[in-house]
Amino acid sequence: MRQQIPVAIVATFGFVMLIQYFVPHPFASAAYSKILDWMQIIFAAALILGGVTYAQSHLKKIVQRREGWAYSLLALGALTLMLAAGFWGGIGQGSLFMWLFYNVQAPLQQTVFALLAFFVASAAYRGFRARTFESALLLGVALIVMLGRIPVGEAIGPALPDLAGWIVGVPAVAAKRGILIGIGLGSVAVALRVMLGVERAWLGARK
Amino acid sequence: MRAAGQPFSMRVWRWVSTLPLILFLWAPSHARPHVIVILPAEVSDVPWDAGTALEIRWQTELPGDFEIVILRNRQDGITDTVGRYPADVLMVVDRGLTPGREYTYDFFVYDKFGYQVSVTKGRTAVAPRKNWFDREKSSELVIVLLIFALLIWASAHKTETYVRPIPGLKAMEDAIGRAVEMGRPVLFSAGWGAQLDKPTTLAAMNIFGWIARKSAEYGADLRFPVHDALIMAAAQESAHEASLLEGKPEWYVPENIFYVTGSQFGYAAALDGIMERERPATNLWLGTFAAESLILSETGNHIGAVQIAGTDSTIQLAFFLVTCDYTLIGEEVFAASGYLTRDPRVLGSLWAQDMFKIVIALGITIGLIGSGFGWNEIGDWLRQI
Numbered sequence: 001m002r003q004q005i006p007v008a009i010v011a012t013f014g015f016v017m018l019i020q021y022f023v024p025h026p027f028a029s030a031a032y033s034k035i036l037d038w039m040q041i042i043f044a045a046a047l048i049l050g051g052v053t054y055a056q057s058h059l060k061k062i063v064q065r066r067e068g069w070a071y072s073l074l075a076l077g078a079l080t081l082m083l084a085a086g087f088w089g090g091i092g093q094g095s096l097f098m099w100l101f102y103n104v105q106a107p108l109q110q111t112v113f114a115l116l117a118f119f120v121a122s123a124a125y126r127g128f129r130a131r132t133f134e135s136a137l138l139l140g141v142a143l144i145v146m147l148g149r150i151p152v153g154e155a156i157g158p159a160l161p162d163l164a165g166w167i168v169g170v171p172a173v174a175a176k177r178g179i180l181i182g183i184g185l186g187s188v189a190v191a192l193r194v195m196l197g198v199e200r201a202w203l204g205a206r207k
Numbered sequence: 208m209r210a211a212g213q214p215f216s217m218r219v220w221r222w223v224s225t226l227p228l229i230l231f232l233w234a235p236s237h238a239r240p241h242v243i244v245i246l247p248a249e250v251s252d253v254p255w256d257a258g259t260a261l262e263i264r265w266q267t268e269l270p271g272d273f274e275i276v277i278l279r280n281r282q283d284g285i286t287d288t289v290g291r292y293p294a295d296v297l298m299v300v301d302r303g304l305t306p307g308r309e310y311t312y313d314f315f316v317y318d319k320f321g322y323q324v325s326v327t328k329g330r331t332a333v334a335p336r337k338n339w340f341d342r343e344k345s346s347e348l349v350i351v352l353l354i355f356a357l358l359i360w361a362s363a364h365k366t367e368t369y370v371r372p373i374p375g376l377k378a379m380e381d382a383i384g385r386a387v388e389m390g391r392p393v394l395f396s397a398g399w400g401a402q403l404d405k406p407t408t409l410a411a412m413n414i415f416g417w418i419a420r421k422s423a424e425y426g427a428d429l430r431f432p433v434h435d436a437l438i439m440a441a442a443q444e445s446a447h448e449a450s451l452l453e454g455k456p457e458w459y460v461p462e463n464i465f466y467v468t469g470s471q472f473g474y475a476a477a478l479d480g481i482m483e484r485e486r487p488a489t490n491l492w493l494g495t496f497a498a499e500s501l502i503l504s505e506t507g508n509h510i511g512a513v514q515i516a517g518t519d520s521t522i523q524l525a526f527f528l529v530t531c532d533y534t535l536i537g538e539e540v541f542a543a544s545g546y547l548t549r550d551p552r553v554l555g556s557l558w559a560q561d562m563f564k565i566v567i568a569l570g571i572t573i574g575l576i577g578s579g580f581g582w583n584e585i586g587d588w589l590r591q592i
Contacts, residue, residue, distance in 0.1 A: 018351070021344070022340060022341055022344050022347075022348050023339055023340065023341070024255065024256050024257040024258075024337075024338050024339075024340070024341045025257060025258075025337050025338060025339050026257050026258065026259075026306060026337060027337075029257065039404070042437070043437070046435070046436035046437045046440070047436060047469075048436075049436040049439075049440065049466075050435075050436030050439065050466035050469075051466075053436065053439065053465060053466045054465070054466050054467075057462050057465050060462065067484075068484060071480075105470075105473075108472075108473075108476075109470060109471075109472040109473065110472075112472035112473075112475055112476045112479075112502065113472050113498065115502060116498060116501060116502060119501045119502055119505040120501060122505060123501060123504075123505055123508075123526060123529045123530050124529070126508075126529055126530070127528070127529030176521050179521055179524075179536060179537040179538075180521065180537070181564065181567055182537045182538030182560075182564065183407075183519045183537045183538055183541070185354075185538065185560045185563050185564060186406070186410070186519075186537070186538040186540070186541030186542065186560060187406035187407070187519075187541065188351075188354055188358075188406075189358055189541060189556045189557075189559070189560050190406040190409055190410050190413075190541050191406050191409070192354075192355060192358050192359075192556070193358075193362075193552075193553060193556060194406075194409050196359070198362060198550070198552045198553060198556070199409070199413050199544060199550075199553065201412065201413040201414075201415075201416030201417065201445065201544060201548075203441075203444065203445070203448070
């Protein structure tokens with residue numbers, strides 16, 4: 001029963017969502033909106049579950065004085081501070097909560113995002129080492145595309161930007177569409193296998 | 208004598224400019240330049256919709272600079288403007304109506320000076336009807352039913368399907384074994400873009416179920432930091448079942464599958480921290496990734512972990528290809544559970560997927576050849592489908 005009830009729920013809602021796509025009647029759109037509302041409620045409940053699990057795991061680390069427990073203390077302190085700021089001062093513009101968001105959380109996120117530039121450089125260096133014919137080809141094509149996309153490419157020759165545009169617009173798109181067709185069919189197949197209960201690994205079952 | 212503030216020439220011009228209008232109004236109808244008549248408009252329900260639109264058609268011959276204003280009348284006396292249209296427009300679809308409510312339409316014709324020259328009152332009330340099927344989606348329905356039918360048939364009959372070796376999946380068991388030998392954890396992530404309602408996430412969770420069983424079998428320390436508590440609950444259940452199936456209930460530690468944050472770069476920073484502190488021997492990036500893909504996989508590369516990635520995001524695939532040891536490209540993620548478990552029903556459905564790919568490739572080829580010979584009808588028909 002632990003397997004069959006979730007599979008039955010998934011199958012019912014999966015087929016309902018599929019059928020409503022073909023039904024223009026307001027009843028179908030109302031059912032669709034209602035199901036989306038339920039999903040929002042489940043997500044909200046899941047957020048509480050996530051918060052509780054987060055607090056539990058860090059508390060355990062602190063109590064057991066595991067390696068890095070000081071970081072857990074910092075994480076819990078930040079969680080408590082944001083919760084307190086939100087409940088007592090509200091989350092409107094000018095509140096402590098928003099001040100912390102704009103001046104602490106946003107810069108931290110931007111810092112991590114900024115690391116991407118350096119990671120791109122190091123990954124590109126590794127990816128473009130011309131050790132084999134394929135990697136040499138990749139390097140050559142990448143050079144054409146990069147040069148064609150910057151003003152110096154136009155200065156080298158007017159054909160270079162056109163060639164770069166053709167590479168990005170024709171062979172690259174053809175390859176991408178091939179991958180996307182496979183992904184589309186794969187998505188349908190997985191969805192159907194899950195709805196019919198053929199795949200149950202997501203429930204923890206193998207058979 | 209001159210009227211104060213108005214030159215004589217201006218007064219003459221005013222009389223002259225109004226002369227055509229006076230002539231138009233006093234002239235017998237047969238002498239007028241155009242027949243300003245809106246023939247009784249045909250108002251009909253738009254078929255195959257939610258019952259919220261009516262199609263209004265009319266016939267008239269108006270000079271190009273005339274305009275038609277259509278008013279919509281409800282039975283309760285409320286009147287709204289549908290729109291103002293140039294003279295050459297002869298059909299309008301009025302949307303946003305209430306199903307079952309009756310409407311009539313009035314037509315007002317204005318000339319280029321903005322004078323109202325004709326009014327045609329609508330008499331027959333029409334109500335939009337609700338429909339249970341959108342006929343414009345018939346071809347999509349047929350294709351979906353065909354795919355479903357073939358998938359179900361193939362799951363039952365094509366159970367001996369050969370699946371070509373996929374290096375990334377072949378290496379997965381070795382990568383878990385390597386982590387055990389090195390005494391380091393295996394780190395799994397379904398990506399920040401993962402949601403349980405996405406097929407890619409479901410496919411990733413299917414692979415996770417297999418990884419959990421192998422980890423339980425070998426005694427590997429499997430870690431799965433998540434950004435979504437629903438995924439956490441599903442993964443914990445999956446890992447718990449895996450431990451029971453392998454007869455090692457003590458292997459399952461709920462804290463190893465833990466919620467980190469919903470913030471994208473917070474999630475990336477947390478995983479980077481875990482990698483730097485715990486130095487996992489194997490990183491498995493399988494699911495839906497966005498900008499965090501390179502931050503994660505490049506850090507994994509830096510710590511020397513064996514990395515196997517797979518995603519449906521074509522943009523992130525490029526990053527994984529240059530940073531990971533093995534990358535599952537697109538559909539290979541969806542085929543992974545069949546490949547790993549050798550479940551005959553899943554293998555059968557892979558055969559059906561291949562058949563559809565052949566059909567699509569044939570369609571593209573026929574369309575391409577047709578376009579080459581100028582037979583654009585084939586391409587148009589395929590696009591309509």
